[in-house]
Amino acid sequence: MMHIKLISIATILLLLCVTFSSTAFAETKVPYWIIQNLRWWANDKIPAAQLESSLLWIGVREKIKITLVDGPSQIPDAIKKDTKKWNLGEVSDADFFNKIKAGLKDGSIKISSKSKFNISDYKEHEFSGHSPLFRTFAYKKDFIIVNGEKIPRDIQFELRSNQTETYKRLMVSEKDAVVIVPIFTKSAYDEPGFYTYYRGECDTKCLTKQIKYTTPHGYSSSSNAIKVFNLLGYHTITDVAVDSNPKILSKYKKVIVLHNEYVTQTEFDAITSHPRVLYLYPNALYAKVSANYQTDTITLVRGHHYPTSAVGNGFDWKFDNSKLEYDTTCKKWSFTKIKNGKMLNCYPEHIIFSDVELLKAIKDY
Structure with a gap:
């Protein structure tokens, strides 16, 4: 050992x-x-x-x-x-x-x-050429072995000193916009969990999951976007904050929804009633969960072909755009207007840290 x-x-x-x-x-x-x-x-x-x-x-x-x-x-x-x-x-x-x-x-x-x-856990491994906008690196502690290859499970971003003028075009006031961090979605994707049940490998006990407060976010919970928006001055709150106090969204001129696939009814109502929402990731607001903060758990209520196979979107939301989440290159990204905001037509996790025009469009909305 x-x-x-x-x-x-x-x-x-x-x-x-x-x-x-x-x-x-x-x-x-x-x-x-x-x-x-x-x-x-x-x-x-x-x-x-x-x-x-x-x-x-x-x-x-x-x-x-x-x-x-x-x-x-x-x-x-x-x-x-x-x-x-x-x-x-x-x-x-x-x-x-x-x-x-x-x-x-x-x-x-x-x-x-x-x-x-x-001390060696925090040794930095820098990725050159990963992003012209941000210095990109991973801590030694965040590397894991997958199929014999060492890969980072979490990547960090920092501002570059030579991009000051670009940042001026992209940064916002904290009071202008808020980003909702999808902690419920992060928890739902944790294995064994919701997806273990969907695959038929677990019974309904897997539809109640501990809320993963401090584990790193990943691809399914918009890890890159969370960090980039934090660097650019956006205030971040979590599903928990919105569910506990839905009026919190009224403090902000603009709400940015990430891959918040799993939300409570309270959170869904708060988001869809705000007058200026940018739905940045397709498949948001797809399944309804309940949250218990005494046990720190979420439980699937409806959606994702549950409780019956006929159920798709758990809120029967007419603006569901889940079919667009499979475009992960975003080579022809654009926004579509809906009742209370705009929706991006692709899943931007791989470009959010490098596409200046997308970040500018988000700021200007």
């Missing part, structure tokens, strides 16, 4: 400066995996210990000397309250992360000296 050496926080802070890229914190913005961890910590879905890597990342990028403490990490209640407000769009990204940095600098945020961290 291979033994991986875990090293102390003090050593980590020295070594991370070498393994991370030298891009400034202000240029990179905060990556989505950190936003995801903060979001679910504030909602008591993950413990503070799972937040340590995120806080260390910020500290290292800002060259902050981290305050260590014996015992568990300590994060002030005020930071948690601010995190909840930020998650609801009541505090801007800039103001919120300035408070995080201030807490790290003044020592009010303390990291456990007993925390262990494998």
Whole structure:
């Protein structure tokens, strides 16, 4: 058995400066995996210990000397309250992360000296030529072996310093638009789960799934789009936020729906009643689920040939465009107008990080 050496926080802070890229914190913005961890910590879905890597990342990028403490990490209640407000769009990204940095600098945020961290996990492997718009890389920890080949299960994006003028054309104000992150869809695709049932390999017990709060998003849950929109200034919220507080969408001039294939009735009503929605991925709003936040599960209610084979779209939505999701090249992308917005005619996951004109069209809508 291979033994991986875990090293102390003090050593980590020295070594991370070498393994991370030298891009400034202000240029990179905060990556989505950190936003995801903060979001679910504030909602008591993950413990503070799972937040340590995120806080260390910020500290290292800002060259902050981290305050260590014996015992568990300590994060002030005020930071948690601010995190909840930020998650609801009541505090801007800039103001919120300035408070995080201030807490790290003044020592009010303390990291456990007993925390262990494998430094090699965060070594970056850059993909040259992958995108002219964004620096593209994967952490060592995110590579897996598939059919004998090492491939990344999660890819990261950063802003490039030589694309400043292009970004000016593409960036938005946080209050202008919101992107709904398809966490229910991510959970539904997790195996064994909904698709195990569809294939006839599991009974209806597979139609109730744990909500996957912190696992990486993938192709089926718009991973690339989530990260790109985050870098370009769009505010992100999840299915959970919309289902819990559907009025949250009224704060924004424009709502961007990704591959939100599985949504609740409450979320469906909130999205379809908003006057300005961009349906960026075909097959959105296809199946109805219920959500139980006591057990942190979703359950399929209707759709995807369930509960009978005659059922297609679980909401009988007349604007369903699922047949278009199989065009993944998007060589002739265009938008079609519907009652409360526009729909893209292809599945843009492979071009969202490189097609400037598409990103400009999204901003201008």
